[in-house]
Amino acid sequence: MDQGRNLDSQFHSPPHLQGKVYPEDKRTADELSAVCRGTKVSVQGRDVIGLLSPSKISAVPLPRQFWKAGSCDSGFRVDKVSVQDGENYAHVHPMFLHSNATSHKWVFGAIAELLDNAIDEIQNGATLVLVDRTVSPRDGSPALLIQDDGGGMGPEALRHCMSFGFSDKRSKAAIGQYGNGFKTSTMRLGADVVVFSRHKGDRGHSQSIGLLSYTFLTRTGCNRIVVPMVDYEFDEITRTVGSTHLYNSDYFDSNLSLILKWSPYSTEADLLKQFDDIGSHGTKVIIFNLWLTDGQIPELDFDSDPTDICIGGDMKKVTSKPQWKPLNERHIANRLHYSLRVYLSILYLRLPDSFMIILRGQAVERHNIADDLKHIEYILYRPQSGGTVEGEVVTTIGFLKEAPNVSIDGFNIYHKNRLILPYWQVSSRGNGRGLGVVGVLETNFIEPTHNKQDFERTSLFQKLEVRLKEMAKEYWYYHCGLIGYQVRPKHLMSEPLGNGHNLGSNLKRKAADLLEIRRERQLAGAGDTFLDELGNPEIGAVYIDQNQWGGPDAESMIEEHRKLRTKCVEVEKSEQELRDKLAKLGIELENTQKEYAQLLAKSRFLERSSKRGCKY
Template sequence: MTGGMDHVRVHPRFLHSNATSHKWVLGAFAELLDNSLDEVCNGATYVNIDMLRNKKDGNKMLLIEDNGGGMDPDKMRQCMSLGYSLKSKVADTIGQYGNGFKTSTMRLGADVIVFSRCSAKDGKSSTQSIGLLSYTFLRSTGKEDIVVPMLDYQKDGREWKKIIRSSPADWNTNADAVFQWSPFSSEASLLKQFDHIKDQGTRIIIYNLWDDDQGQLELDFEADEEDIQIRGVNRDEKNIRMANIYPNCRHYLTYKHSLRSYASILYLRIPPGFRMILRGKDIQHHNIVNDMMIVNEITYRPQPGADKVSQDSNIVAVVTMGFVKDARAHIDVQGYNVYHKNRLIKPFWRLWNVAGSSGRGVIGVLEANFVEPAHDKQGFERTIVLSRLEARLIQMQKNYWYARHRPCGLSNYDSPSQISNLYHFRP
């Protein structure tokens, strides 16, 4: 029986299968960073990602918190429901998909507890809410609906008073479920989490993190105490060693396994004063253009009438291309970093695949707001517009390569200025 608990009529197995839509675990982090960045309009000045310890069992947990506007009880329920997104009606927000919070948190771990405080506005009192989305709870209790225990409070003077939505007995049923299945065993320990939030904000704690095929945590917190990395096929020790030798290729060599590296190139622009903090240290925003030499800019205008592309002549993409400054080392780095509405969708997208070294060392950056991202924001929907963009980007890379390349080895040259002499630069 679910009693007075909030619940959604979807089988809990859907939570797990839905989370696997994130093939890449760092893509799940990106969804949560998007949500915090979208809160800049509500006063957010930071997002903080860290590791915590579960006091019940000593296991590692993930923390993602920001000081944005927070969520009132109704918005909290919308956040924890499936297929609902208020952002779909808001222009210029990154997180457009209602399932983003659920799929990303469930991709990182089996369980998540959310604390959110919303400051007083529009004549309404301040509120704070706690919500538990726990696959462990649902599976262990044999629930056939997705039950989301929630606790709400409203500020009355200096005190926080319970919001009783149905009956005190139902409120207690929700509280008992949270005490049993969350890392917090009492109401006092739950409320203490709001000390971190101050006036407004949201604090997300993900626990029972997933293991990999070898039975180790998928997330690696030990390799670098200032980073969160992933184990397995995305981690290449040779690339890590090369990244220390060739700094201009560092992000290409490390973004697949390092959250710090990936997050530093995740956005083209960071709002002034906004901080992304990972394990106590700021993530330094990085523009891939700074890794280039012999830079060239080309304006691409999508063909009007293709799919849903507007006739608006202002819809263009400025493609910035160049040789990576470490090109003389013959590192096989090439491809385009393609952003959509400021957010990186395709990192180092390799389109020109030929035998030999043709195209090697050429990288590019563009913001293509006229192509539609896939639901997990790790690729684009296959459309005519995308096919035409692909073909044009390949041609741009070919033109750039053949206009500047001569058949003598870059390794004979020691400095960017000497390498520059190797090419016929035509803006």
Template sequence: MTMSNSNIIDLCSDDEMGRSNIKKCRREIEPGFDSASAPSVCPTPISRQFWKAGYYEIEQGQRCKAANQYGKNHMRIHPMFLHSNATSHKWAFGAMAELLDNAVDEVQNGATFVSIDKISTPQYGTPALLIRDDGGGMDPDAIRRCMSFGFSDKKSKFTIGQYGNGFKTSSMRLGADVIVFSRHLKSRSLTQSVGLLSYTFLRSMGNNNVVVPMVDYEFNSSARTFGPLIPHDEDHFSSNLTMLLQWSPYSTEDELLKQFDDIGDHGTKVVIYNLWLNDDGEMELDFDSDPEDICINGDKTGRMKQIQYVANLYQHSLRAYASILYRQLPEYFRIILRGRDIEYHNIAEDLKYVQFIKYMPQVDGNLEVEIITAIGFLKEAPHANTHGFNIYHRNRLILPFWRAVGCTNGTGRGVVGVLEPDFIQPTHNKQDFEKTSLFQKLEDRLKQMTVEYWNKHCKLIGYQQVKKTPSTTTTLPSSVTQNCVDQDQPLLLNHGSQYESSNSRAGLIKKRKDLLDPPLKLQHAKRHMGSSCGTDVQCISEEPENSVEGMMRVSQKMLLMQENKRLQSRLLALEKMVQELDLKVQQLKDEQKNVEQHAGELENELTQLTQTLFESCKWNMYKQHVC
């Protein structure tokens, strides 16, 4: 694949599709079309249902021609790959999270918000999804890398994106077509670019390779307007613009450029349209149930019976999911969903009888890494039977309420944990982790942690501990990451009613402070859980008293110790800063002293030179007088 700053981006080659081939099929299927209305000139009607839209058949002659066109041997990307690549997201909100990740990564470029909203396409009034941020934006080269496969500019260890594939998988999972507007300011050069990735366009034209029409504009400071940026020729620009206007929701160039009005000097706007339908023929995303939320269409009766906790909502509510999706975000950064800010939800603050447990596996030989897990019962327990671990990676929630222990006999119900093991790698869709030996060891440790915590604390909230043989505790297979609804109910003491349990999917957060930075030094004894398989596991929470009051005191003490450690760290940082400033002041004083000394020396030299000059002038005047 050759990358160039051309106006037409062919993701397989830079020259195999001529202009005549581009113009051979004008649009006869409009956005929002029904598959039955596809005309005969474009014999590949597209199903509006995502899981049925991957069938793509081209003529045999086209297939043969594609194999060795112009005698060149190179890889090609068929449009069908856009759909098959997007199937990695089984869950629509998983795709939505990828788009949020791109905006959050722009914090390092000055982004202060990301906005998600529903809009209507101007030509047909069909619903579309709008994602907008005020990050650094993309210049013409950067937007071409964004629209291609495998190119990523994100090299920082703090960024979430890694593979250069998230935008394509997420946008194609949510809708058949996406148009991107981006404005970028660099070195007094202000550019804006538009790119279209359209499954509808490629299928309707019968293309056997992926082509992305793009146009660029540059600000003319003298004329105070944006003019076309044409690296090749005007025909190239014109043909791209024609395709954009034919296949995007905007029918004129003025209407297209008007989309930059709310971007400012820098930022990016993504519009996803021709949104997919579910298997029942309904819009997969539900914009009507809640005017301040985006939901997933489905049966809502079961959810209404459950306690309205985030774990019961996040699979169906983007607002709930977004509230727990990130562990920490700058205080100034806002995630705005349909006009209202998303409120950050710290799951660790929902726990009672909290313990902080340290796990130290060996990574890359003898290198030990430290992971702190906060574990406790939900405050709503035993009425809310949600349980599982919320596992983050690089600040991003990968597995929400993931169950390491099956609760067939009640063990582990209501136990929730939060941790961030950055030493294991997530899968490309960021909805699971790679099933490596390190992940298996972590899974085993979390299972052990859950059982131990449950056995020690279950009676405090009314659960009855069930005596069982060691073999009766079952573990969910490591490959299972979707949450399931338990059918068995826990044994309760002094409770006559039963409550339905549910699990869910993942969540987004607008985070300010993290409670999971626990103290490493405690006053009471620590117990070691062993170091098999190169791991060192240590519980760092105090032994709780047997009474409920004692447990509450222990929990409060742990939080106070954690806050104390945070303040101590802050104090040390400030003291170090003061020392550095003192050193700087001393250096400046020394420099000032040297400068003053040098100035004194120069002044003495000037005095001597003045005196010498005066005496010389006086002698010359005397000689003249004598003569």
């Protein structure tokens, strides 16, 4: 069959729902049925090559391991690209489904991609997304269910969803933008997916069903992607369905028969029953024939925890002192790699109170990573190029509350509210430096990769990486003493030390002196300003060499530093209170002046009117 000049023509769907319609797409139901049987027919004077090979269904099963499914000898037909009327027609081969899905190395990343679609539906009234285990009624095998109560998709929108590279998300806040996430994520999780969507449009309610099946395409030897779909009209009052009258019954039956043969549902009644819990609008995605690992165990573990979905055997190896190992293993930074519930709890930086993520019947409690930090500072970074500010980001940085007893550090980088890099280590941990330092930031001026698990390595991203390295190092050297580390500050590394308890004059600097050093470095352009919770410069820690720890000078120095910090905080609070009072007085003065001006204008008006003899 001649594929035409747009990707939408890959579907078993009525031509007038495919955007642009070309003459070769205007085929009858009989012609379509002939094409499905692998015969040649003539459409508008052209020979149309069948979608399916003339051979019978292959007896060779599809490998159940994802990374082997792309190299199987499936008996795909490979037809030469023909040139007709001086034009080339490109086809999307089924093998592209697998190669396209290899962008997802991590199965949780593929699930997150599908949740992004539900999050984008919040603007259309979505209040929840369900993630759960379901069962295929055909063979009893487990399947993954993802369902939301958003606006749903009409017939045309569903076809766009299952096409390649099409995206109708125009909002700047939308997470999805490439029009490829649905295909890559579903095909990474399982060999097949069936979609049920109910939508309220200008012509009333519609409900559509689409099947994207790698199993069907490989077993039948298709030489291009075929996506059977059927559409119904839905009466919300009587809760009944009927045909859409968009195309004739033969065309509808040919699509329906393929769905019933290759989906988990063998009757039309079973298909329609899947809409019972959708409501007046929403979308349900069921991924079945889930992939196995090389060890022949399911990639998604539904059994270890009935309230969670786990990745079996994917616990991150923890290296720490034996007494700290249990604490490190239980930390969110390690558990997110194998627990979907933990990963989803930090996946979005913020969500409206009206929206819930429900996993295995229980709501996911959102976790703000910044709440895990102590000694917090906020750092503003504006990368510049040629004197022009290219972006702006505020980083929340601090030590983990469990520090120094954790071997965890890194930056959690979000893009448009979505976590891209969790606990990303920007530098080495030489001699323990940097351990426990964690940052949280949202960078909307750099673009993520297609799988949303990394960023494109642009010059802007490289600048950010360099700044984060400096940020982590600077924070460590100025604050490690607050959590018990005994490391000399970087700017004193080359200075000589005294013997015994004689720390030398440089190490006896008080907090005020350290603050002055920091200010000098800032004026010299050495770094951004460190701010405390009130937005004021914070006094750094007093640093003591590890060989001199415990001496009387050190103890008195630390005590004096604490007193200075307390006084500094009190002064800053008093200063802030005075600023607030001054601002309040300024507002009152401004209001008084406006009132006086109004009274003065009214007085002058009355005076002029009285001279003209007007009565009131």
